[in-house]
Amino acid sequence: MSSVTASAADARAVGAARQRTADAYRSVRETTLRLAAPLAPEDTVAQSMPEASPVKWHLAHTTWFFEAFVLARDPAYRPPHPDWHYLFNSYYQSVGPMHARPQRGLLTRPTLDEVVAWRAHVDGCLLERLARDDGPALHALVRLGLNHEQQHQELLLTDVKHLFSIHPLRPAYREDLAAPPAGRATPLRFVPGETGVRTIGHAAEGEGFAFDCETPRHGVLLQPHALADRCATNAEFLEFVRDGGYRTPALWMAEGWDLVCREGWTRPLYWMEDEASEFTLGGVRALDPHAPVCHVSFFEADAFARWAGARLPTEAEWETRAARLPVRGNFLDDGLLHPAPAGAGEGPRQLFGDVWEWTSSPYVAYPGFRPLPGALGEYNGKFMCGQWVLRGGSCATPAGHVRATYRNFFHPAARWQFAGIRLAKDTAGQGPTAEQEGR
Structure with missing residues (x-):
């Protein structure tokens, strides 16, 4: 294989890797918003116990993660809401102080709309960064951030379930949720x-x-x-x-x-x-x-x-x-x-x-x-x-x-x-x- 052909193959491989990372990023971030979609804004603010977090906090914290650990690596990046970092840092002491976990349900501001707009801003900046940076370190950080967000997708559901379970009316997260298919357990072996x-x-x-x-x-x-x-x-x-x-x-x-x-x-x-x-x-x-x-x-x-x-x-x-x-x-x-x-x-x-x-x-x-x-x-x-x-x-x-x-x-x-x-x-x-x- 000539050096020209090898270079072209390398460029295609780099482009394909960049595209896979960008596609995975879009998919995971869209999934989180889709999981929050059945909820009213009021549902996203409440916190049912210190171990759980409000849905709005999950949406914001996962965004903070990408801003703090990926975008902030670029000295030219300017966070639009630097004071929000205190609100949505979870437990990273070496990054800075954070709002007390048991009091996350008191964060009525920023509003849900403002948090969603911030997500969109960070998404745009991160995808643009991926388009011009092929370094393996960046892609590794993004993969970590996506797996981190997938953890919070599950936490979002378990926290909503607990929240609704203690409501006197026991509302459903989704009324249209189908029951699992019937089956019969075989004798345990x-x-x-x-x-x-x-x-x-x-x-x-x-x-x-x-x-x-x-x-x-x-x-x-x-x-x-x-x-x-x-x-x-x-x-x-x-x-x-x-x-x-x-x-x-x-x-x-x-x-x-x-x-x-x-x-x-x-x-x-x-x-x-x-x-x-x-x-x-x-x-x-x-x-x-x-x-x-x-x-x-x-x-x-x-x-x-x-x-x-x-x-x-x-x-x-x-x-x-x-x-x-x-x-x-x-x-x-x-x-x-x-x-x-x-x-x-x-x-x-x-x-x-x-x-x-x-x-x-x-x-x-x-x-x-x-x-x-x-x-x-x-x-x-x-x-x-x-x-x-x-x-x-x-x-x-x-x-x-x-x-x-x-x-x-x-x-x-x-x-x-x-x-x-x-x-x-x-x-x-x-x-x-x-x-x-x-x-």
């Missing part, structure tokens, strides 16, 4: 997992985007174990409830039992008192006994597992199984916005989508972990204390956002996320066949 030394984590090169907390790739030792072939269902969790699960302290971690007593927990977060209906993004609907139970805390998941004579999987056990499967499932893009029953099939199902799956693994650094340089190093690393890992994505997670190595994390008391349960068992000493009927 346990499928043998891999044993011995295995490798987990994301490789630094050649595997596409990953957050820094997914690296580096490293070896783990897996003991004989088996994973449930599907998530625990509403019917199975209802049996736990009716068997006195929330009244039996021996099933609970001490901190979890304190929460049960203090908060009066008797069922998953959005179940109604009749234990036959639940609040959804489509309003109050019948509880599907075959769908995965969701909106349970780590403490509830752990207590249920103990009651069932099982345990929660470690994140290494989960990943070594999920890495062998395609990333398919009920995601945000399917439009159900609610977990659906597992389909028929052999081996583990629902590893991706439907509900995030609590693991027994604390959220800590992998051996050799190094956070991103500069302020972006605050993205994940500083939260590696007192939180637990969830895997697999949910019905509110954008398709293409998760992968087998993806590590979500929340405090063990968190219930407002689409979090559910997959059981695991130790199988040492049980012989070559670990597959068995579950309770």
Whole structure:
């Protein structure tokens, strides 16, 4: 190949990469606005609890991220509202001070229209920047920002769900939201997992985007174990409830039992008192006994597992199984916005989508972990204390956002996320066949 031909090929490759990044940027930013579209302006301002954020804040914070970490790299860029950075910085202390998280619902100004106009301004500037800058550093920052915004797309939905659930009228986010297709859960079975030394984590090169907390790739030792072939269902969790699960302290971690007593927990977060209906993004609907139970805390998941004579999987056990499967499932893009029953099939199902799956693994650094340089190093690393890992994505997670190595994390008391349960068992000493009927 001549140098002229090679140069032309290189130019085409650069142009194609630029176009892919620009297309992905437009798609993600438009999706966020589309998720906010069913809401009235009044809906976008309210904050239901300190852990949640108003929709308007999500729209603004994701815009702030691109302005602060991408556009601000250009000394010629002038932010149109520099004082808004204080309002919409989340927790990046090295960038500057920020408004208190529990008081985000008090930010009636700027208005929703002003925030949307700011989004449009930043979008125009960023796309123009992409058109004239082919540097890999810029594209890497934009990819990080897009994955960050996809996280906030899920948070936007979970925060709206919590907000509407405590409204006396329990309004629906979308009245036209279709119910998940009917299905019947097959009897729970346990499928043998891999044993011995295995490798987990994301490789630094050649595997596409990953957050820094997914690296580096490293070896783990897996003991004989088996994973449930599907998530625990509403019917199975209802049996736990009716068997006195929330009244039996021996099933609970001490901190979890304190929460049960203090908060009066008797069922998953959005179940109604009749234990036959639940609040959804489509309003109050019948509880599907075959769908995965969701909106349970780590403490509830752990207590249920103990009651069932099982345990929660470690994140290494989960990943070594999920890495062998395609990333398919009920995601945000399917439009159900609610977990659906597992389909028929052999081996583990629902590893991706439907509900995030609590693991027994604390959220800590992998051996050799190094956070991103500069302020972006605050993205994940500083939260590696007192939180637990969830895997697999949910019905509110954008398709293409998760992968087998993806590590979500929340405090063990968190219930407002689409979090559910997959059981695991130790199988040492049980012989070559670990597959068995579950309770």
